[in-house]
Amino acid sequence: MASAAAGQINTEELPSWGSRSVDCFEKLEQIGEGTYGQVFMARETRTGEIVALKKIRMDNEKEGFPITAIREIKILKRLHHENVVKLKEIVTSTGPEGDEQGNQDGNKSKGGIYMVFEYMDHDLTGLADRPGLRFTVPQIKLLTGLHYCHVNQVLHRDIKGSNLLIDNEGKLKLADFGLARSFCSNHEGNLTNRVITLWYRPPELLLGATKYGPAVDIWSVGCIFAELLHGKPILQGRSEPDQLNKIFELCGSPDEINWPDGSKSPWYNNFKPTRTMKRRVREIFRHFDSHALDLLDHLLALDPSQRCTAKQALDAEYFWADPLPCDPKSLPKYESSHEFQTKKKKQQRRQTEEITKGSKSQHYHKHYRLPPIQHTGQAPPQWYGPNHPINDAQPPLSAGPSHHHYGKLHGPPGGPSRYPPGNQGGPYHLNRGGQVGGYSGGPYPPQGRAPPYAGSGMAAPSSRGAPGVYGVGPPNYSQTNQYGIPAAGRGVNIRNQQYGRQ
Numbered sequence: 001m002a003s004a005a006a007g008q009i010n011t012e013e014l015p016s017w018g019s020r021s022v023d024c025f026e027k028l029e030q031i032g033e034g035t036y037g038q039v040f041m042a043r044e045t046r047t048g049e050i051v052a053l054k055k056i057r058m059d060n061e062k063e064g065f066p067i068t069a070i071r072e073i074k075i076l077k078r079l080h081h082e083n084v085v086k087l088k089e090i091v092t093s094t095g096p097e098g099d100e101q102g103n104q105d106g107n108k109s110k111g112g113i114y115m116v117f118e119y120m121d122h123d124l125t126g127l128a129d130r131p132g133l134r135f136t137v138p139q140i141k142l143l144t145g146l147h148y149c150h151v152n153q154v155l156h157r158d159i160k161g162s163n164l165l166i167d168n169e170g171k172l173k174l175a176d177f178g179l180a181r182s183f184c185s186n187h188e189g190n191l192t193n194r195v196i197t198l199w200y201r202p203p204e205l206l207l208g209a210t211k212y213g214p215a216v217d218i219w220s221v222g223c224i225f226a227e228l229l230h231g232k233p234i235l236q237g238r239s240e241p242d243q244l245n246k247i248f249e250l251c252g253s254p255d256e257i258n259w260p261d262g263s264k265s266p267w268y269n270n271f272k273p274t275r276t277m278k279r280r281v282r283e284i285f286r287h288f289d290s291h292a293l294d295l296l297d298h299l300l301a302l303d304p305s306q307r308c309t310a311k312q313a314l315d316a317e318y319f320w321a322d323p324l325p326c327d328p329k330s331l332p333k334y335e336s337s338h339e340f341q342t343k344k345k346k347q348q349r350r351q352t353e354e355i356t357k358g359s360k361s362q363h364y365h366k367h368y369r370l371p372p373i374q375h376t377g378q379a380p381p382q383w384y385g386p387n388h389p390i391n392d393a394q395p396p397l398s399a400g401p402s403h404h405h406y407g408k409l410h411g412p413p414g415g416p417s418r419y420p421p422g423n424q425g426g427p428y429h430l431n432r433g434g435q436v437g438g439y440s441g442g443p444y445p446p447q448g449r450a451p452p453y454a455g456s457g458m459a460a461p462s463s464r465g466a467p468g469v470y471g472v473g474p475p476n477y478s479q480t481n482q483y484g485i486p487a488a489g490r491g492v493n494i495r496n497q498q499y500g501r502q
């Protein structure tokens with residue numbers, strides 16, 4: 001297959017579509033604002049079919065067609081599975097475009113390229129954010145799409161709630177393959193470790209691994225899995241070192257048993273914990289059911305080689321014991337919800353509340369003198385247990401190709417990063433939730449700096465720690481918990497069942 005010249009899209013490598021104009025669609029509403037462009041709900045004027053149009057951001061025309069879009073198109077062209085979002089075609093616009101309100105699109109009026117996807121009613125972040133909605137256990141059991149990707153040698157590398165789309169039939173599909181790439185099972189080539197949104201990024205990438213495989217996605221699945229059961233993201237690091245620290249606090253510090261090769265990681269010496277931490281997964285999530293806990297333990301194994309595969313996860317007792325997954329069709333139907341919309345609504349709600357508060361306080365100042373607020377000392381209600389909504393905290397953006405275009409590569413070494421325009425600082429300052437990263441700039445890990453954990457009261461790692469997890473034998477946690485969850489995990493129970501197409 002011919003390859004594209006720098007800065008050019010090679011149409012031979014793209015689907016044969018692209019001949020139709022975006023005018024065949026009527027934009028109805030913006031439903032997403034990604035790193036790479038806006039996503040609209042749209043109607044095909046001829047058939048009335050509702051689709052999602054993802055406009056490919058071409059901010060810097062000199063750098064050509066974004067490499068992330070090329071990757072996404074090429075990979076999606078290969079993947080056909082009911083749990084992977086379907087790319088239907090590519091359409092183009094040649095002239096000035098209006099947005100869904102008919103406004104002209106400023107300086108981006110020279111035309112554009114859109115990916116046309118089947119429309120999905122929700123993304124997991126948007127859906128989980130609905131007030132009053134509670135997840136039930138069976139709704140979250142979907143690893144089939146990922147298993148399909150992995151057997152087809154594709155790593156997703158950006159698994160997070162907003163990239164998991166759900167329709168009103170309860171079907172879940174993996175989306176956003178902008179950071180995805182093919183991999184070789186023998187891990188021959190070097191890959192960038194600056195992928196996956198920080199809160200979902202596995203320890204091996206944070207420690208500089210450039211040879212890795214499907215286990216990186218499995219870690220993210222573990223984070224999402226626990227998030228859905230726990231009600232909020234479980235590892236909300238503010239910077240890479242902070243993320244690693246949070247991982248070690250939960251999963252234990254690396255040692256000879258839980259991650260024999262951990263100390264060989266490229267950046268281990270920069271980031272090794274200075275005290276031994278024991279694994280606390282079973283203690284912290286003792287409110288989960290025991291099958292869920294067994295599975296989580298295998299998904300969140302520190303050592304990527306001890307982490308279970310998507311197939312093994314699907315075979316876990318959790319998915320086979322009562323309550324069995326319900327027929328997705330029997331799930332309740334909800335008005336569409338995407339992260340972008342729910343964020344917007346929240347913002348509006350906050351503004352209204354502030355206005356109301358403002359006018360109320362003015363009113364009170366005019367007429368009453370209120371007594372000081374009495375604090376009862378009661379904490380606000382806490383979410384515990386399986387059926388709680390994901391909170392509205394937003395993870396920092398995923399790292400990834402910043403100059404995701406063929407041609408020039410700029411930025412820090414170790415792989416370019418994926419930032420929205422205007423955020424030039426790299427993942428160490430950039431965040432969606434207003435959080436600030438640990439470094440003031442420069443490549444990661446910082447050159448010539450002391451270990452970031454120095455002074456945090458941590459001691460040198462020892463060989464003691466959590467016992468082995470998957471592949472080494474069942475965990476042998478010394479603690480039982482008040483809910484009577486057994487101290488020793490049962491291990492993932494493999495049944496030779498077929499999932500997806502192989």
Ligand SMILES: Nc1ncnc2c1ncn2[C@@H]1O[C@H](COP(=O)(O)OP(=O)(O)OP(=O)(O)O)[C@@H](O)[C@H]1O
Nearest residue numbers: 032034035036037039052117119120123162176338
């Ligand atoms: N097929 C679809 N149907 C409905 N909504 C979609 C679809 N594809 C994307 N979206 C919405 O648009 C959002 C952004 O899409 P996507 O993740 O593909 O873009 P991106 O530019 O790569 O974003 P990000 O920066 O979050 O990785 C999604 O979180 C989802 O809410």
